[in-house]
Amino acid sequence: MAAPFLYRAWVAASMLLVPFFARTETRKLRRAGVSVSRAHEKLGHATQPRQQNGPLIWFHAASVGESLSVLALITRMGRALPDAQFLITSGTATSAKLVQDRLPPRTVHQFAPLDAPGPLKRFLKHWRPDAAIFVESELWPQMLRRTYESGAKLALLNARLSQKSMESWRKRPAFARYVLEVFELILTQNDKMAEAMVAMHAPPQRVARGINLKSMSDPLPVDQDALFEARAALGHRPVWVASSTHPGEEDVVLEAHKRLLATRPDLHLILAPRHPERGQEVMNLISDAGLGVTRRSLGDAPGDQVYLADTMGELGTWYAFTDIVFLGGSLHPIGGHNSFEVAQSGATVLSGHHVTNFAETFQEMQDLGAAQLISDASDLAEKVDALLSDDDARRQACDAARAFAEGQTGQLDSIAERLINVLELAG
Structure with a gap:
């Protein structure tokens, strides 16, 4: 499917705006006590090596709740796939700290790259994910398309969007199809959201009701x-x-x-x-x-x-x-x-x-x-x-x-x- 005009416009705009967003995001992380090298993960500069043996499965979540919600799932997938390596990305310093303290075996955390060509190219060249699982409403167009075009298989888990977001996607059918067609599977939190994803032009045969992943997290730690x-x-x-x-x-x-x-x-x-x-x-x-x-x-x-x-x-x-x-x-x-x-x-x-x-x-x-x-x-x-x-x-x-x-x-x-x-x- 050819890239629609709106996607090409988004790419062009991101190339112009990435210096501004890079300064804003890295400063935000630095103010929260994140080191310079780790803050530059936002630009796609990895601070951890990619293990060469076994597949790499990338989970991307926005913030604290989404990040913590996938840890129990990573643990279970890790038991079933003893050779797999896992990468979890998120956007905030708080999520990084809490996730770091609870990482399952064979799992590393990085800050998610900005949705722009340079950061994403560096990120994907280093990590080379075999599969990518995006959580809730993390529908960054370039991140999804470039990951898909790298050969990785993608899934959307715990899908949940606001009414405003859903209406915006529905008004742009060509753009929505182009972005949502990358997913092999879209698991929503409930039947209503499954119907909404189909109305947003997601492939109907790939949409199914799942569970609220936040309701499946591991027990909170007790001091x-x-x-x-x-x-x-x-x-x-x-x-x-x-x-x-x-x-x-x-x-x-x-x-x-x-x-x-x-x-x-x-x-x-x-x-x-x-x-x-x-x-x-x-x-x-x-x-x-x-x-x-x-x-x-x-x-x-x-x-x-x-x-x-x-x-x-x-x-x-x-x-x-x-x-x-x-x-x-x-x-x-x-x-x-x-x-x-x-x-x-x-x-x-x-x-x-x-x-x-x-x-x-x-x-x-x-x-x-x-x-x-x-x-x-x-x-x-x-x-x-x-x-x-x-x-x-x-x-x-x-x-x-x-x-x-x-x-x-x-x-x-x-x-x-x-x-x-x-x-x-x-x-």
Whole structure:
């Protein structure tokens, strides 16, 4: 298929703009503490060797959630393909740090090259991927076409696009077909997205419903030393956790906690905002609410009425500390966060109603009794109080969460097997 005008225009524009984007992206990484050499991975300059033996399978994901979601899948594919090497690329310093700490065997991380001829040529010449698996909405036109033209087989996994993006693709049918025809397989999060991909001019015979990959991730790491210290500091005080909260949600959580303290003065809240850099802002909210607080980023131990857990990569530790987790990103139309991670820890989930990113996961957990949706501070306080008041009900909800998590893991093996077959990696 000949390249449509819009694609050729995109290539030309990228050649003109790459110096600007290169400076912007590398400066952003440098400000986040990334070394000069690693920041230049954005320009296609590799900092790791490509192993010569076995196929190389490249996973590309945008940011933290997408990057972490593929690690469990890489682990399973690695077991089935003992000679394979894996490369995972992402775009942010935070994703690089978290992924680096959890890399499966025979896997390296690099920053994704810019979608321009020079960076992509250097990247592909060095890595020579045999297969490339793109996650969610990472549809960079040149990256896809140049990888496809290099001879690699491609798949799109966990496909999910915004309504605005889908409408834009549908308005450009020749461009959409040219980009989407590169995929041997497109696995979407649900039936609605599968229908949307076909409407966007993806090859219908290659589109299928898959699973929400974020609901299949490995358990979050638990810092046993920190867990022991927290338990020693709090003794037998009851604890609940509010995690991944966004602006406007902490006020609701703090109001609910104040209501609970009226009848449960020893109750402790661990509050972990989605973005730890908001730590001082959230600290001020807690103080303005008249609540006593200690703060993780200052080295404080849990204590007083609220513990502000404003650090990265420690949610697994706080989930292991409680039976009750309120999961943020859900009281406003953000789309929700990963309830599967909470279920793996054996805690029951409370959430707002805005969970479109994990709609199927939440529905199944609700049906099992592992999750409940709340509307406001009063509702949140009532549901936390009910769970704290009824040991049997709380235990049943936690058991349901564990059962849900255990029931999902087999699906990852089937996805790994399907990718291996479609991308012709079995040998």
